[in-house]
Amino acid sequence: MSTLNLEKYGKLEGVAYLETYPDGSPKACTLDEKNLIKTPVGTLIPSYGPPRPRKRESVALEFFQNGNLKSIALNEAVEAKTSLGVLSVERISFYEDGNIHRFFPLNGQIDGYWSEEEEAKLATPIDFDLAIGTFSVKVISICFYESGSLKSLTLWPGESIELMSPDGLVYIRYGLALYEDGSLKSFEPARPEPINTPIGIVIAYDSNAHGVNGDENSVCYDEVGKIKSLMTLNSAISISTGEEKKIIKPLMKRGKIDPERFFPEPIKIEFSVDTIVITQDSELTVDLTQSKVKAIIIDDPETKACGNCSECSHCG
Structure with a gap:
């Protein structure tokens, strides 16, 4: 595990995996420790820690090459404000200018241990x-x-x-x-x-x-x-x-x-x-x-x- 200092978002602790662009700037990472990160929709906790039911095996954070946040997988569902009102969300992607691109109300891993039907039952x-x-x-x-x-x-x-x-x-x-x-x-x-x-x-x-x-x-x-x-x-x-x-x-x-x-x-x-x-x-x-x-x-x-x-x- 290591620490990653982000110019626009501060320090990330417990970085377990880091992917970079050719110039060395961060592209994506996974986390083993709890972190708070300021996003265009508020301060959020990205996914971290060991596997658990539904947890998707993917990166917690993605970044554009200019350092702006591209996507965040959340550790727990949160309520976030959109043009459609306040919605519950587990994953958010952003445009390069920081505006919301896509909302995923659920972000569970569909596999042999967790079916699409089980995930759909959680959908509201x-x-x-x-x-x-x-x-x-x-x-x-x-x-x-x-x-x-x-x-x-x-x-x-x-x-x-x-x-x-x-x-x-x-x-x-x-x-x-x-x-x-x-x-x-x-x-x-x-x-x-x-x-x-x-x-x-x-x-x-x-x-x-x-x-x-x-x-x-x-x-x-x-x-x-x-x-x-x-x-x-x-x-x-x-x-x-x-x-x-x-x-x-x-x-x-x-x-x-x-x-x-x-x-x-x-x-x-x-x-x-x-x-x-x-x-x-x-x-x-x-x-x-x-x-x-x-x-x-x-x-x-x-x-x-x-x-x-x-x-x-x-x-x-």
């Missing part, structure tokens, strides 16, 4: 009152812009919420991202959802969505609410160019877990002013000024996303 739903909806949900992390505005939410597996999108009410799993003005940037559909696009209604859903991070999701809008891209399992694309016509639909591929079974692989469609880009095993760019392109529903979802089929024409 957080109340959100946003321009796109009001809801209460368990989150893995909350990401902020440098201004303090909410940037994204990563939801716990099994959690879902209903929000207002440019295409009406949608059900979301895994995550959502916002523009700095609070408008919806992207979301991960919890079930197949009808989305208005330049080629007609496309049923958006990504069966391969992983939910690692709410910053990026499969349904994406631009700043004015127009669709930018999506993934679909339930729609095909008809392309007519002169006398030539072809239909692109999801490919059936062997399952990764059970190679004896075949599953449809989602298609990614990206939209711009005069073109669309269709991605399967390769990319196909279609000029909308030269070709007639139309979305076709090939497999209706088991549960209609709109919830009112008698008054809906989305699905034909």
Whole structure:
């Protein structure tokens, strides 16, 4: 163990491990003794000491090369003030200027001794009152812009919420991202959802969505609410160019877990002013000024996303 003198944060006692940048400045460390460190959200106690249940095997402190604090894993959960109010947190990351980047309400080690289900039981739903909806949900992390505005939410597996999108009410799993003005940037559909696009209604859903991070999701809008891209399992694309016509639909591929079974692989469609880009095993760019392109529903979802089929024409 050793002592580390930090120009901006003072002395750290009981440094068990130290990683440095090429110039010798501290990059990350672990601690064996209790320390107090002044952070942009108050004086906190970084994680220290021997292993214990849930304790994540990672560094206690990370620093930017200029010496500013990059992240802190806390020894115990604390209440910290954010633009969303006071929240309980176990790990915080910061921007280089000191503003909060990401909050982790929980920071337990998921392994053979502590399961994701056990960790999720400790999660407490957080109340959100946003321009796109009001809801209460368990989150893995909350990401902020440098201004303090909410940037994204990563939801716990099994959690879902209903929000207002440019295409009406949608059900979301895994995550959502916002523009700095609070408008919806992207979301991960919890079930197949009808989305208005330049080629007609496309049923958006990504069966391969992983939910690692709410910053990026499969349904994406631009700043004015127009669709930018999506993934679909339930729609095909008809392309007519002169006398030539072809239909692109999801490919059936062997399952990764059970190679004896075949599953449809989602298609990614990206939209711009005069073109669309269709991605399967390769990319196909279609000029909308030269070709007639139309979305076709090939497999209706088991549960209609709109919830009112008698008054809906989305699905034909």
